[in-house]
Structures are given as structure tokens and as C-alpha cells.
Amino acid sequence: MSDTHAQSVGYVQRSQIPPSPPPATEAGAVRWVRENLFSSTANAIMTLLGLLAIYHLAVWALPWILNGVWNADSLSECREILDGARGACFAVIAERWNQLLFGFKYPSTEYWRPTLAFVLLLVSASPVLFSKLPRQLLVLTALYPFVGFWLIWGGSIWVPVFALLGIVAGYYAFKQLERQSFAMGLIGAVVAAALFWWVTGFVIPDLSRIIPISLPEVPSRDMGGFMLNLILGTVCISLSLPIGIVLALGRRSQMPLIKWICVIFIEFIRGVPLITLLFVANVVLAYFLPPGSNFDLILRVIIMITMFASAYIAEVIRGGLAALPKGQYEAADSLGLDYPQAMRLIILPQALKISIPGIVNVAVGLFKDTTLVSVISMFDMVGMIRGPILASTDWNGVYWELFIFAALLFFIVCYNISQYSQWLERQLDTGHKR
Amino acid sequence: ATLDDVKARGTLNCGVSTGLAGFSAPNANGEWEGFDVAVCRAVATAVLGDPNAVEFVPTTGKTRFTALASGEIDMLARNTTWTLSRDADLKFTFIGVNYYDGQGFITPKALGVSSAKELDGATVCIQTGTTTELNLADFFRVNNISYEPVPIETNAEAQQQYLAGACDVYTTDASGLAATRATFETPTDHVILPEIISKEPLGPLVRHGDSEWGDVVRWSLNAMIAAEELGVTSANVEEMSSSTTDNPEINRLLGTEGNLGEMLGLEADWAKNIIMQVGNYGEVFEANIGESTPIGLARGLNAQWTDGGLLYAPPFR
Amino acid sequence: MQVSDEVAIEIVNMNKWYGTFHVLRDIDLTVHRGERIVICGPSGSGKSTLIRCINALEEHQKGSITVDGTVLSSDLKNIDKIRSEVGMCFQHFNLFPHLTILENCTLAPIWVRKTPKKEAEETAMHFLEKVKIPEQANKYPGQLSGGQQQRVAIARSLCMRPRIMLFDEPTSALDPEMIKEVLDTMIELAQEGMTMLCVTHEMGFARQVANRVIFMDQGQIVEQNEPEAFFNNPQSDRTKLFLSQILGH
Amino acid sequence: MQVSDEVAIEIVNMNKWYGTFHVLRDIDLTVHRGERIVICGPSGSGKSTLIRCINALEEHQKGSITVDGTVLSSDLKNIDKIRSEVGMCFQHFNLFPHLTILENCTLAPIWVRKTPKKEAEETAMHFLEKVKIPEQANKYPGQLSGGQQQRVAIARSLCMRPRIMLFDEPTSALDPEMIKEVLDTMIELAQEGMTMLCVTHEMGFARQVANRVIFMDQGQIVEQNEPEAFFNNPQSDRTKLFLSQILGH
């Protein structure tokens, strides 16, 4: 050792320096502006360009929005009111509000039904979306399909009630037989439910006559507007979940035939645009159904969109399954659980949890894609705008207002869902690190 | 069979266009109105006795045939031209003609065009999936002039594109042009060119292979035409049917004599109901597209044969 | 610590290939009830594969494995039977992270053994007490330390009341402090007379509890002996080399 | 192991804030050429921040840092100069995974020092030999073990022929077996007289090679001393507490 430190009396700090506030350049707005807007020349230029862009956008859009006319019966009346000034004619939205939301055929006295159904949807979806809510609320979720169906389509209340009871019957049969084997349980459940429905099928008409609780029936064809987008979105996503799970499991199966069936199905569906599948629904599907069966267009479209969504969901879930460590499968095996048990109790609960953000993304994409049904002349939100509204003499020529309204509506829904999925991803992330 | 289906269902699914003023368009209350719509209502009245027992299914030029073929609709009443290939190849049965038409052009007056032959280099809006699309190609090829087609799905969009100046000319059936022009802010700024470049017999159609149903639709239309010829109107039909008249054909038509209804599988008073609730051909024409309406079409070819037109209902016997 | 004459596991001339790779060659091994066997050997020598074959997690291609009189064949019934006789603990615990500790332990008894839930929970608590973490029963695996997790994994296996336990390097993923608590649990188990096959490099453990130490290399059983003899007087050169490495460091 | 009088690094009254959080307070530190300093202290005490400031990876807001006579200012030239004098090794190696080991080592010499490739490769091989992995030169980082990767990272820094090396917990992400190989490399480096600042909790290493051990807490240098004195006779209570924890376990 050199002698520099030979004597080396330990240097010991005796007192603690209290933390002092950072220098002015390091705090507050000054620092923020310097760091975020003017940290370099290039940055300053970009800031100015950005401000310029915002300014121009504002100068161009604000008067148009602020001058907007909210009360008029036609575009020409709007123009009269504006009297040459630049301004939007939002009156079209006010006047066609109901049509935009519900289509032009849903009976106007019944608008409360889809509205209520929508509110209930939010309520019953929340226990699924937020795992902090009490689990008992899941009962609501389970009941919702029947309530929602009844509210939107109407008809005798006994139809959804017995449908629900049938499912309950199936569930009990499943619970009874499940102990023997999952397959038995499944078959038993299907048989029990089918039997129940078959038997009650005879009772319903009489019952409906004796205890007539019913809402006016609204045929599928009369659904339209944003409501149709929402219906297609929710129905197809919910239906595609179980199918997607089956496909994903199939694709990971060891059995080559089953694996290839699933691979071909998934790749085929993912390889073609949704539009062509809608064409299939529109013009081809009927050829493949038994002669004389008369599926209406909405049903056919739901079938095709569900197939479409399930292929995408299958891929998401496959990712979730692949993310599970192999040890989980082995541990389940070594405990003696059989395949259905291992999947149901161990693998799927975990895989699905990992997949939720992906599933939500698919759901958002699918919800946006429901607008494509306007191409096969269904009157969803976009179809309403392109068809009856723009075609009407009164509103011929209002583009911006209507499309911005539609875009805004979709934006609100999709943005919130994707924010939710990001929130969930963060949530899961921390959950992992725990 | 379709007839039984319709009866069982209690409503008639009838394909109409997505909106063509005077022919088929929902009014402010969402009720469908128009000349084509009346045919649907007539059939519904004949079969179900209720002109409102119709579910109108809007179709575009492109989707109409698939809608019919797939069974989504029971009949199509949508200014559809009767052509051989549609009959023989697409396997549909046209049950008659409710409007004799031809393809025309509309163009802004400001362009100063007076004949379709002067349209060299023009941009033309057309509805796709129609005969007009094919006629147009033929017309320009035969006359050896060029054009630029702008394919469009619906009449409404075509109208928007045309009015915005995205095309110089809009071409479709002359009746459609008149109807469309009537909805313009200033119809007088636009001229319909004199050339009519094709024959467009427009009529309702049904699927091949169900002649029974075809007969019902065919004779519902014929009943309207015959009623006009025989002078039966919605105003006097009640009176005429209350007792047998001197004219046996009227009696057969209104079901007070013979069993024509039964032959079709309908009630005896089917035609009476049509005339009472929908009106005869002339009444429907006048109410929807006639000269007193903004569309203002003259009867022309669509007058009764007795008046020099082509309308000629086969005998009710 | 008694070893009975009864044969618990009998492996005769067993061979296994992965594709064309011959992992296990001519394995002959007889384990008597109550025996505690430690298997060691260099990495890749096939130790894990051997014990995974006993549990039917891997299929073997030649030879026979008989567990408690049941021949391991491709019949699912037999496989189920053997798995319910044989418990297994993995290196990475493989607890089910979405279930609480208690649920982890009761899952198999309820669904495989069809034990009523209440009874299963009692059993589970019994074994959790045995591994000294009854108070964690309602936590999730992610909230436990590695050592605790491995003890839960042992308890989970025990809940199926296996007659034989297999351990695959149960301590190698653990920090030194935690190793001890797991080994203690295993020693206790051994003292109760459980038949155990344990892949481990914890030589202290081997000395203390094993009846026999088996040394594997390149898919073969190279040497087997009682612990003292094995450590003090290895026969094969390979064993010597291996022991010098493992004890030296 | 000679320490010259020449000053390699001089830090005077340096302060740093993250936003309003005062991470480093009044740091005064003089490092002589050839000195080997070990910095220790509880987590979050600002050790990493301190050595990252020396390398200009973080800006300091008050006080001055002089490296080899160059004052660290916001002038890019100075930063470049200092960085070419100072090598740094990170806890997580931070090798470039898309380049081979050799490319990792030659990248900076070629592009920063403008050394011809051939020469750069020779130098790289020289240092790779020094860290005892010349045979891995054409592999990719992902193909190496953690210990090997860290040694490559050291070689990579050395290829720039720095006069000072900074280490930020170079062994804390490694398995015990690998720690030794990395420490050996560092000891060798120390013996050649490299000026080193090393954040580490390997007290054995500190005893063996350090001239001075610095103990930091809450952004301050609380105590510094020769290793023997530091370990055997810590002055401050905080140091005592810290040492009792770290050595006890």
C-alpha cells in the first residue's frame, strides 16, 4: 500500500445533511418547459410546428363547431340559419338521434328497452371486468343474456325464463354426472337441457296465454343503428369465447387430425377479410343450410362474425396457454387429474387470465368491424348514415357532422375498452411480480 | 311453399330499393311508401288481407337477387328489369311489368349537353349490379365514345356524387331519374337527355320453381291493372262488390261470382281488398309518381292498352 | 426407519429414447417399501427422466416398470392407479398460482379421490401443519417464499396419501437458508417410513437418511451402494470424479 | 498494487436531484490513480447514481466532477473524452445481443476510436484471452452463461483501453459458481494496477483488493476507510448495523 493512506484515519460523517430543495432550474414549470419543449433547437422547432398545427386546426374547426346549428329540420334550414357563415349542422344528429341509435324500424315506444338492456350490460359486465367486485355479482352476468334477450327482442317472458331453466337443468345434470367423467357430464347436460326445452316447448304457448307477461315482439330485422353494432359486438364476442377456447385447445392438441382441423379453420378464417365472410353470410350460407330453413340475415351474420372472432380469440388464448409453464401441466398430471379436469381447474383459469387483454383487443377490433355489415346493406350506425339519412331530401349533404358523430361514438366505446385493457395489463403485471 | 310460409308467418317479406322517392322510400315516420311498395302491399292484402302486413327489406342493385334467392324475401318489387338472363340464368320468374321504362341520362344544365352522344369523356355515375351498367357500356362502345364509370351502390349515394359534381352524368331508368330529380333542391338546373338507350320493363319477381306463389303475385298485379281498365276504384269498390254488377268480369274480379280466389289459394275477396286498401293501378300511379306529384311522370307507355299504352291485363276468367 | 421385504417399485431392463437419443439404458432397479433412495449424477445423465418415467409423466419404450404390483402400461386405468400411489415434487414446485394453498392441497383429493371437501380440507390442514405452515393456508403461492412453496408442494402430494414419494431436485431452486427447512421436512417424512426416491445433490441429506445412493451417468446406473460406502469408497472412476467435484466445491 | 499521487477522479461537493428528490448530497471524493475503491451501502443509498454520474450517464446539478483533469460539463466534447477514459460494467452486463462477442468488443474501438478492424479484433482477442474466453469469440451473448457474459462485458470495456473502470454490482445477477470467475477476473485487473471504483457487496473481494471502502447512506458518504479498519472497526452506527446484516448472513 502506498503511504497516501497509510495513516488512514477512517473518515466518518458525523452529521446528516438535510435534503435541500433542488435548484430552480431543476423544479417547477421552468424545468418542465425547458425539458419538455425546448431542450434543443430541433425540439424548439418541433414545438413551434406543433403549436402551429394545433392553431390551424383550431382556427379551422372551432368556428365550425361553435357556430353549429342544433335546431333545424333540414340542411337548407340550417344554411338559412347560418346565413353564409361557416358552421356545422348538428341539427341532423338531434333530429335523427333515435334513428342513429336504434335504427329506423325499432318501435319508438320501446326505445327504453334497448337502453335499459345497455345499462344492464354495463352492470353485469363489471363483475367480469373488475375482479375486485364481489364474486356473487357474477349471478347477474349469468342472468344477463336472458334478460337482455327479452328486453331487446321482446315476446313472452316465458321463453327466456324456460331457456334459463333449461340451462340450469343442464347444469345440475352436469354437476351430477361430472364426478364420473367430464364427457358424461357434458352429454348429460346437453341431453337434460334439450329434454327440458323440448318438454317446456309445449307448455310455453299455453303458459303465455294464462300468464301473459310479455313485451311487444321486435324482429331482428328491425334492429339498427348503434344498437345493432352493440348487439353484434356483444353477442358475437360472447359466443366466440367458448368456441375460441375449444379451437385453441384443439390447436395445441397432440392429436394430429384434431390439431390440423383447428389449424386449417383458424388460418382460413384469419386469412380472409371479414367482408368476404359477410358475403358468405349474405349470399352463400343459405345454400349450405337445409332447404327450407329460413335463417334471417342477422342470424347468418352473427354466425359468420362469430366464426371470425373465434379464430382470432383462439390465437390469443393459444398465446395464453403457451405462456403457462410446462410444470403446471405436469403437476396436474402427477396429481392424477385427467385432461378435462386439468384444463378446467388448472390450465384455463390461468391461461384465460393472461389472455384477457388480448381478448379485449380482439373485442375492440371486432366491435369496430361490425360496421362492415353496412356493406351488405344492413342498417347499422354507418348503414343508417349512408342509407336513409343521407338519402333523405332533408339531410342530403351533411357528411362531417354525421360521420364525426359516428366516429365519436365508436371512439368513446373503443377508447375506454382499450384503456381498460391497458389498465388490466398493468394490473396483471404487478400481480405477477408479487 | 312460399304462400303457406307467408300465411304462417303473417307477414310478407318484400324486397324494395333502399330509397327512391315515389317508388319506395320510408317517409318521416319510417313507413314505406311508393309505387313499388304498393305492389308489395297489394300482395300482402291479397294473401293476408292487411296491406301493412309487410316487412320491407331494403336492397341495393347488388344485394337484391341474393336476398331473393336466399329466401330472405318472398318477392322483389324494386324497379328491376326483366331480362332473359335474370329469368333463365339467375332462375327468377318475372310475374309481369308494373312500369315500362328505358334508361336515360341526367346532367346539369350548366354543362350545356343536349344529347347523350356529346358525352365523350364524361364521368358517369351508375349503380352497380344493374342492367344500366351493362347498357351504358354497350351504348358508349357502339357510339365509339369514351367515358369514365363511377360505380355506386345506392341511388342516394349516386345522387350525392352527382350533385357534388363528382360525375357529369347520372344514368339509370328514366323513371328513377325523374324521381331523383324531383328531390333536388332546384330540379330545373338539371336536364334529362332525350336519348332513351334501352328497354327497361320493370316488374316484380319471385324465385323459380314455386309457380303457385308466382301466380299469386302475378294476379295481384293484374288485379290492379284490370281494376283500372274495368273502372273499379278504391272509392267505388265497396259499392260494386256489395251486389253483383252487370259486368261478369268485375264480378269475378271482386269475388262476387266464381271462385277465382280459391283457385289461387286465397280468399274470395282478395282482389276487392287490394283495390279497397291499396287502390287500382291508376290510383297508385297518380298518388306516387303521377303528374300531380313532384316526380310528375306521364302515363306514356304505362297507360292502359285501351288508351294507347302497353298495360294489358289478361282476362279474369 | 424400517425397510420391509415388500417391493414398492420394480424396474426391469427399462430403456427410453427421445427421438433417436438414448436417454435411459437398461435400467434395473428394485425399491423396497420404506426404502429411501437418493439418486445423483451429472447434469443430463437422465435422473429426472428416470423418476418421471416412474410417475408415467414420460413413456418408456422398453422394459417394465411395476409400482406396487401395478404394471405401468398404456392403460389409463393403470396410470391413474400408479399416480394415485405415487406423489411427486418438482424442482420448481409447480404450485397452482391461482389457487390458495388450501385449495392447492384439496384440489386433487376432491376431484380425483372424490373426497368430500370438508374432509379434504381437514387432511390438507393436517399435512400443512406437518410441513409447519398451517397459518398460510389461505394465502396464494405467490405470497410465500420459495422454501415455503416447496413445503406446500410436499404437503400437496401428501394429501393424496401416496405410498411412494418422488422428489426431483426439490431444493436446487432455493436459497441456502430455505434449503434447510425443506430438507428438514423431507427428513421427517423419511423418519415416518415413507418410501422415497429423491434426485438431489445434497450429500448431507443423503448421508443422513438414504438407505441407498444411486449414481447415474449417461443414462445408466453406474453404481449404487449404502451412503457411507458410496461416499467413502466409491468404486467407479466416474463416481470418484463426480464426488470430488461435488464435495470439493 | 501501487497508488500514485496523481488524481484520477476528483468530486467536489457534488449534489444531484431526481425531480425534488435529493439523491446525492455534498459528495466529496478524491480517487488517486491506481486506487481500488469499493462502495457499499444499503439499497437506494445512491451508489449506482454516484458512479453513473462519474461516467456522465446521469447529470449532476451542483458541484464538480473532474476525471483525469477533464471537468465534466455539459460540453459533448468533454463527455466524450471522459467516457473514453472510463470504462463501465453493469449489473446486467448489457451486451449487445445481436452482435457476436467479438463484434461486441470491437464495435466501440472501430466506431469511436477509429481503430482499423483488424487491429481492433486483435486487441479484443487479447482481452478475451485475459478474461479466459477467447474460444467464445464467435458466439452470441445469448449462448453464454451469465458469468461468461459479465467477463465479456469487462473485456469489452477494456478494449477501449480505459484508465479507470467503474463496476456497478457486477456479480449480483450471477449464480454463486459464476461469481467467482468474475471476481477472479476483477482481482487480476486490480493487480495490474487499474484504477477501479466498484459497487459491490462481495466483502471478500473488498478485503482482498480494495484500498478503501466507502460506505454510503441516503445519498451521503457516511464513512470511508481501509478495508481492515472498515470491517473490523466501523465507526458510525449505521455502518455497524449494515455490516452486521451483510456479514451475518
Next chain:
Amino acid sequence: MLVNDTRYRSITFQVVALILLAAAIGFLGWNLMRNLALLGQDISFEFLGEPSGYDINQRPIPYDSQSSHLRATFVGVLNTLIVAFLGCITATILGVVAGVLRLSNNWIIRKLMMVYVEAFRNVPVLIWILIIFFVMTAALPPPSAFRGDDPDSSMLFGAFAFTNRGIYIPRPIWEPGSAIVVGVFIASVIGVFAYRRYTTRLLYDTGKLLPRGWPSLLILFVPTLLVFFILGQPISLDLPALRGFNFQGGTQIRGSLIALWFALAIYTGAFIAENVRAGIQAVSHGQTEAAASLGLRPGRIMNLVVLPQALRIVIPPVISQYLNLTKNSSLAIAVGYMDLTGTLGGITLNQTGRAIESVLLLMLFYLTISLSISAVMNVYNARMQLKER
């Protein structure tokens, strides 16, 4: 029992699956036959040989109404590929710019880009297509506005006309000698790459780094311009001019193409931006720091360390975005752009009524494209895989 034996279990299941599959296919096929028989139709592809009878406005290959449906199909295929190609390129540029700017340390720019990304990602692409299309139709002047002595609108630089039928731009006329100019230009492009390689080589060999920026520009433009003027300007421009109803001359980029192209590009660009951002962020900060501590400057760090790693992560999702864009281009039908869905799946299907055949061909085409792109992606992924133990 067979299901209880591991050897036969899977075979049993597969046989069952096969039977179910066969039954399903049989059921559908039988229905199809029955339905076709009922309707008196058949399945045949002969219609493809018949004259189509309709005209198409955008024709990359010669086509008129007498050409066959097959040729119309090809026109559609080419139009699909054109819009997909343009869309992919534009989307990439937009996406990369927006993605990089989203990480800028400039707050305003960052937020603007976030608004762009969120606004476009969360609104259906169909709405964007329609907005752009309708707004173009409504907001841009018709060609007639350019007419008269005192026109309402005028052309930009006398060479570009923005009308509601599309944008008219000059078209180069290739006169004799133009081939040489083009040849020189191509040679220059190659030259730039050669020069850049040379500088790297030189750096490797001698440690000297020549400047790269401005010499590249010089090499790119100077020789071409020289040759261009020496040969007496063999390339001239055909400017669009208003003649008759429309602008003639020049190249017309139709409104439908623009709407589709821009909407697809902006929409997909928003997704690509997210991929790019994620890719760059995925390269750990440690990499940048390690490079910095080796003395590399920020530009070099980007080029030598961050980008090569980020690209590996970014490219696969970007390729699937290309795939999405291509599939979304089938929305052409909403604005009357004559892509494959417009010709084969639109007019041909309708005029001939050959729904099954047309839809089948349509699907096959898209399937082929997807599968080839996935194949390319798999090869890329395999080659780019980072070497690991």
C-alpha cells in the same frame, strides 16, 4: 376400452373427430346439392370466360366491356395490389414517424402523436374511408369549377389539379434517351449503396471515416441531372389540362383510390406506430447506456445498437399489419374502388349470379396472399432469431 388405452385413445378420438367432420361436410354438401337442385342451378366456372359487359375506370391492364370476367378479375387483383402496396408504404412511413415521435422528449409532439394514434385506432376504418371519400367529394371542387374565364379554382403550379374526382398529377413522357437517364439514376442509387459500403470498409481497414450524408446526395442526383441535360431533356411531363368534361392528360388518382389509400394508410399507420414504439421501448435502456458508456454518440447508438435490435421486434407485427391492410382493402367496395371485391365479388357476382364460385375465388385470393405473407414472416422470424442457448 379403447379410450382408456393411451395408445389407442388419441386414435379413437381422431376417428370420432373424422367421422364428425365427414358428417358435417357431408351435411353441408348435401344441403348444397339439394339447394342447387331446387333452384335449378349448378356450379361452374365457365362464366369467367364470358364477356363481362361492364367497364372499369381504373385499368392497369387493357380492358373493356368485351373482355372476359376473368380479365375483369385480374384487373381487380391488380387494383387490390396497387392500393395495398401504396397503403403499406404510406402506412410504414406514417407509422415509423409517429412511433418515433411518440417517444420524442417534446411534450407537444408526443401528445399530438398520441392523439393521432388513439383517434385512428379506436374508430372503424370504414368510417375513415367514408369520411375521406365523402369529404373529398364535398369539399374539393368539381372539374367544372376550373372552367371559364374566372374559374373558382385553379391548378397548383399549373400541374396539379385537386378535384372531387381525384387528383390529377403530371405524367412523365419517356422520349428516346430517357432509358439512359433512368439507367443512370438506377446506377446512382446502386452507387450510393456502394459508397456507403466503401466508407464502412475503409473505416474497418484504416480507421478513417469519410462523410456519408452529402456525398450520398451528390452521387444520387448530380450524374442523373447531368445526363438529363446533356441528352437534351429526354423526359418531359404530360401536364393535366381541362378538356371537355374532365382533365385530360397527366395521371388521375381517383377519389376512391385516395380515400381508400389514405384511410388505410392512416389507420394502419396508427397501429404500426404502436408497434414501432413498443419495439424501440423493448430494447432495454441498458443497451443505450452501455453503448453510451463505450463512448458512442446518440446517432451511432441508434444505428448500431438500438435499431438492429428494435427491427427484429418491430418487423413481424408490422408485417401482420400489412396483412390486415391488404385484407381491409376489400372495403374498397364502400367507395366504389374497383379492387377484386369490386369486380369479382361485386359486379361479376351480381351480373352473373355466380355467388358461390365468385366468393370462393375471392377467398382463395386473399387466403393465398395471407399465407404467402405468413410464410415470408416465418422465414424472417427464423432467420432473425437471436442466438440463445
